[in-house]
Amino acid sequence: MLIYIIVGSIREGRTAIKVANWVYNQLVNHQDNDIQVELVDLKQWNLPLFSGSHPPATGIYDQPKQQEWANKIAQAEGFIFISPEYNHGYSPALKNALDYLGKEWKNKPVAFVGYGSTYGSRSISQIRQVTSSLDMIDPNAVIEIRDIFKRNQSEEFEANDFEIKSLINLVEKLKKYHKNLV
Template identity: 40%
Template structure:
Protein backbone atom coordinates (compact mmCIF):
# COMPACT_ATOMS: atom_id res chain seq x y z
CA UNK A 1 0.00 0.00 0.00
CA UNK A 2 1.30 3.45 -0.93
CA UNK A 3 1.92 5.88 1.92
CA UNK A 4 0.12 8.56 -0.09
CA UNK A 5 -3.52 8.31 -1.16
CA UNK A 6 -3.84 7.45 -4.85
CA UNK A 7 -6.27 9.79 -6.61
CA UNK A 8 -7.61 9.32 -10.13
CA UNK A 9 -8.87 12.29 -12.13
CA UNK A 10 -11.41 10.67 -14.46
CA UNK A 11 -12.24 12.49 -17.68
CA UNK A 12 -15.87 11.54 -18.29
CA UNK A 13 -16.34 12.69 -21.90
CA UNK A 14 -15.17 10.67 -24.89
CA UNK A 15 -16.31 12.88 -27.78
CA UNK A 16 -13.68 13.90 -30.32
CA UNK A 17 -14.76 17.54 -29.93
CA UNK A 18 -14.90 17.44 -26.14
CA UNK A 19 -14.24 20.51 -24.03
CA UNK A 20 -13.41 18.31 -21.04
CA UNK A 21 -9.66 18.32 -21.65
CA UNK A 22 -9.39 21.91 -20.37
CA UNK A 23 -11.07 21.50 -16.95
CA UNK A 24 -9.47 18.07 -16.55
CA UNK A 25 -5.97 19.41 -17.09
CA UNK A 26 -6.71 22.33 -14.76
CA UNK A 27 -7.94 20.19 -11.83
CA UNK A 28 -5.32 17.51 -12.51
CA UNK A 29 -2.52 20.08 -12.20
CA UNK A 30 -4.11 21.51 -9.07
CA UNK A 31 -4.40 18.06 -7.47
CA UNK A 32 -0.92 17.05 -8.59
CA UNK A 33 0.54 20.19 -6.96
CA UNK A 34 -0.28 18.63 -3.60
CA UNK A 35 2.72 16.76 -2.27
CA UNK A 36 0.60 14.40 -0.18
CA UNK A 37 -1.19 12.55 -3.03
CA UNK A 38 -0.21 10.37 -5.97
CA UNK A 39 -2.43 11.63 -8.81
CA UNK A 40 -3.10 9.99 -12.16
CA UNK A 41 -5.23 11.00 -15.14
CA UNK A 42 -7.69 8.32 -16.29
CA UNK A 43 -9.24 9.10 -19.67
CA UNK A 44 -12.31 7.00 -20.48
CA UNK A 45 -11.50 7.40 -24.16
CA UNK A 46 -8.44 5.17 -23.67
CA UNK A 47 -10.46 2.21 -22.40
CA UNK A 48 -12.78 1.12 -25.25
CA UNK A 49 -15.36 -0.20 -22.80
CA UNK A 50 -18.29 -2.03 -24.39
CA UNK A 51 -21.79 -1.24 -23.21
CA UNK A 52 -22.46 -3.12 -19.99
CA UNK A 53 -23.55 -6.63 -20.96
CA UNK A 54 -22.63 -8.85 -18.02
CA UNK A 55 -24.97 -11.28 -16.29
CA UNK A 56 -24.88 -9.02 -13.22
CA UNK A 57 -22.79 -6.44 -11.43
CA UNK A 58 -19.39 -7.74 -10.40
CA UNK A 59 -20.70 -7.55 -6.83
CA UNK A 60 -22.62 -10.73 -7.69
CA UNK A 61 -20.72 -12.40 -10.54
CA UNK A 62 -17.25 -11.96 -12.03
CA UNK A 63 -17.23 -9.95 -15.25
CA UNK A 64 -16.52 -11.96 -18.38
CA UNK A 65 -15.44 -9.15 -20.70
CA UNK A 66 -11.68 -8.56 -20.62
CA UNK A 67 -12.09 -4.79 -21.13
CA UNK A 68 -14.38 -4.65 -18.08
CA UNK A 69 -11.86 -6.62 -16.01
CA UNK A 70 -9.06 -4.28 -17.13
CA UNK A 71 -11.19 -1.29 -16.13
CA UNK A 72 -11.96 -2.85 -12.74
CA UNK A 73 -8.24 -3.44 -12.12
CA UNK A 74 -7.54 0.20 -12.97
CA UNK A 75 -10.20 1.51 -10.59
CA UNK A 76 -9.08 -0.85 -7.82
CA UNK A 77 -5.66 0.89 -7.70
CA UNK A 78 -7.13 4.17 -6.47
CA UNK A 79 -8.26 5.41 -3.06
CA UNK A 80 -10.26 8.41 -4.28
CA UNK A 81 -11.54 10.02 -7.45
CA UNK A 82 -12.23 13.36 -9.10
CA UNK A 83 -14.83 13.03 -11.83
CA UNK A 84 -14.82 15.68 -14.57
CA UNK A 85 -18.14 15.63 -16.41
CA UNK A 86 -20.24 17.77 -18.71
CA UNK A 87 -23.98 17.82 -18.35
CA UNK A 88 -25.79 15.99 -21.15
CA UNK A 89 -29.58 16.26 -21.01
CA UNK A 90 -29.59 16.83 -17.22
CA UNK A 91 -27.22 13.96 -16.47
CA UNK A 92 -23.68 12.66 -16.86
CA UNK A 93 -22.39 11.28 -20.14
CA UNK A 94 -23.40 7.82 -21.26
CA UNK A 95 -19.71 6.88 -21.34
CA UNK A 96 -19.25 7.81 -17.68
CA UNK A 97 -22.43 6.00 -16.61
CA UNK A 98 -21.26 2.90 -18.48
CA UNK A 99 -17.83 3.09 -16.81
CA UNK A 100 -19.46 3.37 -13.40
CA UNK A 101 -21.68 0.36 -14.17
CA UNK A 102 -18.73 -1.77 -15.32
CA UNK A 103 -17.37 -1.99 -11.76
CA UNK A 104 -18.90 -2.12 -8.31
CA UNK A 105 -16.67 -3.51 -5.60
CA UNK A 106 -13.77 -1.38 -6.87
CA UNK A 107 -15.74 1.83 -6.17
CA UNK A 108 -17.00 0.78 -2.73
CA UNK A 109 -16.10 2.83 0.34
CA UNK A 110 -14.04 5.36 -1.58
CA UNK A 111 -14.43 9.12 -1.81
CA UNK A 112 -14.99 11.34 -4.83
CA UNK A 113 -15.19 14.97 -5.83
CA UNK A 114 -16.71 16.52 -8.94
CA UNK A 115 -15.81 19.11 -11.54
CA UNK A 116 -18.82 19.70 -13.79
CA UNK A 117 -19.52 22.11 -16.59
CA UNK A 118 -22.24 23.32 -18.90
CA UNK A 119 -24.65 26.23 -19.23
CA UNK A 120 -25.90 25.71 -15.67
CA UNK A 121 -22.57 24.52 -14.34
CA UNK A 122 -23.30 20.84 -14.77
CA UNK A 123 -25.17 20.93 -11.46
CA UNK A 124 -27.80 18.39 -12.50
CA UNK A 125 -25.10 16.02 -13.77
CA UNK A 126 -23.24 16.42 -10.47
CA UNK A 127 -26.34 15.63 -8.45
CA UNK A 128 -27.05 12.57 -10.59
CA UNK A 129 -23.44 11.46 -10.15
CA UNK A 130 -23.79 11.81 -6.38
CA UNK A 131 -26.89 9.56 -6.46
CA UNK A 132 -25.03 6.94 -8.45
CA UNK A 133 -22.14 7.20 -6.00
CA UNK A 134 -24.47 6.43 -3.11
CA UNK A 135 -25.58 3.23 -4.82
CA UNK A 136 -21.91 2.31 -5.37
CA UNK A 137 -21.30 2.86 -1.63
CA UNK A 138 -19.08 5.88 -2.25
CA UNK A 139 -18.71 9.15 -0.33
CA UNK A 140 -19.11 12.47 -2.16
CA UNK A 141 -17.55 15.72 -1.09
CA UNK A 142 -20.01 18.48 -0.29
CA UNK A 143 -18.07 21.02 -2.35
CA UNK A 144 -17.72 20.73 -6.10
CA UNK A 145 -16.53 22.88 -8.97
CA UNK A 146 -19.30 24.09 -11.30
CA UNK A 147 -18.28 25.92 -14.47
CA UNK A 148 -21.41 27.53 -15.84
CA UNK A 149 -23.12 30.60 -17.21
CA UNK A 150 -20.92 33.40 -18.50
CA UNK A 151 -17.84 31.69 -17.02
CA UNK A 152 -18.52 28.61 -19.12
CA UNK A 153 -19.09 30.57 -22.32
CA UNK A 154 -15.95 32.64 -21.72
CA UNK A 155 -13.75 29.51 -21.84
CA UNK A 156 -15.74 27.28 -24.22
CA UNK A 157 -15.38 27.59 -28.02
CA UNK A 158 -19.15 28.15 -28.31
CA UNK A 159 -18.57 31.55 -26.70
CA UNK A 160 -16.46 32.76 -29.62
CA UNK A 161 -12.91 33.57 -28.54
CA UNK A 162 -12.27 31.28 -25.55
CA UNK A 163 -10.02 32.38 -22.72
CA UNK A 164 -7.85 29.85 -20.86
CA UNK A 165 -9.66 28.15 -18.00
CA UNK A 166 -7.15 29.66 -15.58
CA UNK A 167 -8.92 32.99 -16.22
CA UNK A 168 -11.73 31.68 -13.98
CA UNK A 169 -9.54 31.41 -10.89
CA UNK A 170 -11.50 34.07 -9.00
CA UNK A 171 -14.78 32.25 -9.73
CA UNK A 172 -13.87 28.59 -9.27
CA UNK A 173 -10.54 28.47 -7.44
CA UNK A 174 -12.06 28.57 -3.97
CA UNK A 175 -14.51 25.79 -4.82
CA UNK A 176 -11.65 23.68 -6.11
CA UNK A 177 -9.64 24.23 -2.94
CA UNK A 178 -12.62 23.27 -0.77
CA UNK A 179 -13.39 20.17 -2.84
CA UNK A 180 -9.77 19.00 -2.73
CA UNK A 181 -9.54 19.49 1.04
CA UNK A 182 -12.77 17.57 1.61
CA UNK A 183 -11.63 14.85 -0.78
CA UNK A 184 -8.38 14.53 1.18
CA UNK A 185 -10.25 14.13 4.48
CA UNK A 186 -12.77 11.60 3.16
CA UNK A 187 -10.14 9.66 1.21
CA UNK A 188 -7.97 9.29 4.29
CA UNK A 189 -10.98 8.39 6.46
CA UNK A 190 -12.24 5.70 4.08
CA UNK A 191 -8.71 4.42 3.45
CA UNK A 192 -8.17 3.99 7.21
CA UNK A 193 -11.59 2.37 7.65
CA UNK A 194 -10.92 -0.11 4.81
CA UNK A 195 -7.72 -1.06 6.65
Protein backbone atom coordinates in the same frame (compact mmCIF):
# COMPACT_ATOMS: atom_id res chain seq x y z
CA MET B 1 -3.56 9.30 -1.48
CA LEU B 2 -3.94 8.40 -5.14
CA ILE B 3 -6.71 10.42 -6.82
CA TYR B 4 -7.96 9.62 -10.30
CA ILE B 5 -9.33 12.49 -12.34
CA ILE B 6 -11.82 10.74 -14.59
CA VAL B 7 -12.66 12.52 -17.84
CA GLY B 8 -16.39 11.91 -18.24
CA SER B 9 -16.75 12.73 -21.94
CA ILE B 10 -15.56 10.98 -25.08
CA ARG B 11 -16.92 13.46 -27.64
CA GLU B 12 -14.80 15.06 -30.31
CA GLY B 13 -13.86 18.63 -29.42
CA ARG B 14 -14.81 18.00 -25.80
CA THR B 15 -14.40 20.55 -23.07
CA ALA B 16 -13.99 17.84 -20.42
CA ILE B 17 -10.37 17.15 -21.37
CA LYS B 18 -9.53 20.86 -21.01
CA VAL B 19 -11.13 21.00 -17.57
CA ALA B 20 -9.48 17.72 -16.55
CA ASN B 21 -6.06 18.99 -17.65
CA TRP B 22 -6.61 22.15 -15.59
CA VAL B 23 -7.51 20.07 -12.50
CA TYR B 24 -4.52 17.79 -13.05
CA ASN B 25 -2.04 20.65 -13.55
CA GLN B 26 -3.35 22.57 -10.54
CA LEU B 27 -3.00 19.54 -8.29
CA VAL B 28 0.44 18.56 -9.57
CA ASN B 29 1.64 22.12 -9.05
CA HIS B 30 -0.04 22.37 -5.63
CA GLN B 31 2.91 20.44 -4.21
CA ASP B 32 0.91 18.44 -1.70
CA ASN B 33 2.96 15.42 -0.67
CA ASP B 34 -0.18 13.69 0.60
CA ILE B 35 -1.66 13.27 -2.87
CA GLN B 36 -0.78 11.78 -6.22
CA VAL B 37 -3.01 12.40 -9.21
CA GLU B 38 -3.56 10.57 -12.44
CA LEU B 39 -5.70 11.50 -15.42
CA VAL B 40 -7.96 8.65 -16.51
CA ASP B 41 -9.52 9.41 -19.89
CA LEU B 42 -12.59 7.34 -20.77
CA LYS B 43 -11.97 8.08 -24.43
CA GLN B 44 -8.66 6.21 -24.23
CA TRP B 45 -10.26 3.35 -22.31
CA ASN B 46 -12.93 2.89 -24.98
CA LEU B 47 -15.17 0.79 -22.75
CA PRO B 48 -17.83 -0.96 -24.82
CA LEU B 49 -21.41 -0.71 -23.61
CA PHE B 50 -21.63 -2.92 -20.53
CA SER B 51 -23.11 -6.30 -21.42
CA GLY B 52 -21.62 -8.68 -18.86
CA SER B 53 -23.53 -11.77 -17.85
CA HIS B 54 -23.15 -11.08 -14.11
CA PRO B 55 -24.26 -7.98 -12.22
CA PRO B 56 -21.12 -5.99 -11.32
CA ALA B 57 -22.11 -6.07 -7.65
CA THR B 58 -21.20 -9.78 -7.63
CA GLY B 59 -17.56 -8.98 -8.42
CA ILE B 60 -17.61 -11.62 -11.15
CA TYR B 61 -16.13 -9.96 -14.21
CA ASP B 62 -16.39 -12.13 -17.29
CA GLN B 63 -15.18 -9.61 -19.86
CA PRO B 64 -11.43 -8.94 -20.21
CA LYS B 65 -11.98 -5.17 -20.54
CA GLN B 66 -14.17 -5.22 -17.44
CA GLN B 67 -11.45 -6.94 -15.42
CA GLU B 68 -8.83 -4.51 -16.75
CA TRP B 69 -11.04 -1.58 -15.73
CA ALA B 70 -11.61 -3.15 -12.30
CA ASN B 71 -7.86 -3.53 -11.77
CA LYS B 72 -7.33 0.11 -12.68
CA ILE B 73 -10.10 1.54 -10.50
CA ALA B 74 -9.13 -0.65 -7.53
CA GLN B 75 -5.80 1.21 -7.29
CA ALA B 76 -7.36 4.64 -6.66
CA GLU B 77 -8.15 5.95 -3.20
CA GLY B 78 -10.39 8.78 -4.38
CA PHE B 79 -11.91 10.23 -7.52
CA ILE B 80 -12.70 13.52 -9.18
CA PHE B 81 -15.29 13.11 -11.93
CA ILE B 82 -15.23 15.72 -14.69
CA SER B 83 -18.84 15.75 -15.79
CA PRO B 84 -20.36 17.63 -18.70
CA GLU B 85 -24.09 18.18 -18.69
CA TYR B 86 -25.87 16.44 -21.56
CA ASN B 87 -29.60 17.19 -21.79
CA HIS B 88 -29.66 17.98 -18.05
CA GLY B 89 -27.92 14.71 -17.21
CA TYR B 90 -24.42 13.31 -17.29
CA SER B 91 -22.68 11.55 -20.14
CA PRO B 92 -23.49 7.98 -21.14
CA ALA B 93 -19.75 7.21 -21.20
CA LEU B 94 -19.43 8.09 -17.52
CA LYS B 95 -22.57 6.14 -16.61
CA ASN B 96 -21.22 3.11 -18.46
CA ALA B 97 -17.84 3.36 -16.70
CA LEU B 98 -19.55 3.45 -13.31
CA ASP B 99 -21.89 0.57 -14.15
CA TYR B 100 -19.00 -1.70 -15.16
CA LEU B 101 -17.91 -2.31 -11.58
CA GLY B 102 -19.08 -2.76 -8.02
CA LYS B 103 -16.68 -3.22 -5.11
CA GLU B 104 -13.86 -1.17 -6.69
CA TRP B 105 -15.84 2.04 -6.13
CA LYS B 106 -17.02 1.19 -2.62
CA ASN B 107 -15.98 3.35 0.36
CA LYS B 108 -13.88 5.72 -1.71
CA PRO B 109 -14.44 9.48 -1.62
CA VAL B 110 -15.61 11.16 -4.78
CA ALA B 111 -15.72 14.79 -5.91
CA PHE B 112 -17.40 16.39 -8.89
CA VAL B 113 -16.47 19.12 -11.35
CA GLY B 114 -19.38 19.92 -13.63
CA TYR B 115 -20.22 22.37 -16.36
CA GLY B 116 -22.98 22.99 -18.86
CA SER B 117 -26.22 24.89 -19.27
CA THR B 118 -27.01 24.76 -15.54
CA TYR B 119 -23.31 24.86 -14.59
CA GLY B 120 -23.33 21.08 -14.34
CA SER B 121 -25.68 21.04 -11.36
CA ARG B 122 -28.18 18.60 -12.88
CA SER B 123 -25.41 16.36 -14.11
CA ILE B 124 -23.84 16.27 -10.67
CA SER B 125 -27.19 15.69 -8.99
CA GLN B 126 -27.79 12.59 -11.09
CA ILE B 127 -24.27 11.23 -10.75
CA ARG B 128 -24.50 11.55 -6.98
CA GLN B 129 -27.48 9.20 -6.95
CA VAL B 130 -25.41 6.56 -8.72
CA THR B 131 -22.27 7.04 -6.63
CA SER B 132 -24.39 6.76 -3.50
CA SER B 133 -25.78 3.44 -4.73
CA LEU B 134 -22.20 2.29 -5.33
CA ASP B 135 -21.41 3.10 -1.67
CA MET B 136 -18.97 5.83 -2.58
CA ILE B 137 -18.31 8.54 0.00
CA ASP B 138 -19.68 11.96 -0.94
CA PRO B 139 -17.95 14.69 1.11
CA ASN B 140 -19.94 17.38 -0.74
CA ALA B 141 -16.91 18.37 -2.81
CA VAL B 142 -18.32 20.09 -5.90
CA ILE B 143 -17.26 22.70 -8.43
CA GLU B 144 -19.89 23.98 -10.85
CA ILE B 145 -18.17 25.92 -13.61
CA ARG B 146 -20.12 28.94 -14.76
CA ASP B 147 -20.17 30.46 -18.24
CA ILE B 148 -18.32 27.53 -19.81
CA PHE B 149 -19.59 28.39 -23.29
CA LYS B 150 -18.12 31.90 -23.13
CA ARG B 151 -14.90 30.70 -21.51
CA ASN B 152 -14.21 27.71 -23.75
CA GLN B 153 -12.71 29.58 -26.67
CA SER B 154 -9.04 28.65 -26.26
CA GLU B 155 -7.13 25.38 -26.18
CA GLU B 156 -6.85 25.46 -22.39
CA PHE B 157 -9.45 26.03 -19.73
CA GLU B 158 -8.66 29.12 -17.67
CA ALA B 159 -10.18 29.00 -14.23
CA ASN B 160 -11.08 32.01 -12.16
CA ASP B 161 -9.81 32.61 -8.61
CA PHE B 162 -12.95 31.14 -7.05
CA GLU B 163 -12.55 27.86 -8.99
CA ILE B 164 -8.87 27.61 -8.09
CA LYS B 165 -9.65 28.03 -4.38
CA SER B 166 -12.59 25.65 -4.67
CA LEU B 167 -10.36 22.97 -6.19
CA ILE B 168 -7.96 23.07 -3.25
CA ASN B 169 -10.93 22.84 -0.87
CA LEU B 170 -12.32 19.92 -2.89
CA VAL B 171 -9.05 17.99 -2.53
CA GLU B 172 -8.88 18.72 1.19
CA LYS B 173 -12.33 17.17 1.60
CA LEU B 174 -11.24 14.06 -0.31
CA LYS B 175 -8.17 13.75 1.89
CA LYS B 176 -10.17 14.20 5.09
CA TYR B 177 -12.65 11.47 4.21
CA HIS B 178 -9.90 9.16 3.00
CA LYS B 179 -8.02 9.56 6.30
CA ASN B 180 -11.19 8.74 8.21
CA LEU B 181 -11.51 5.49 6.25
CA VAL B 182 -7.93 4.33 6.65
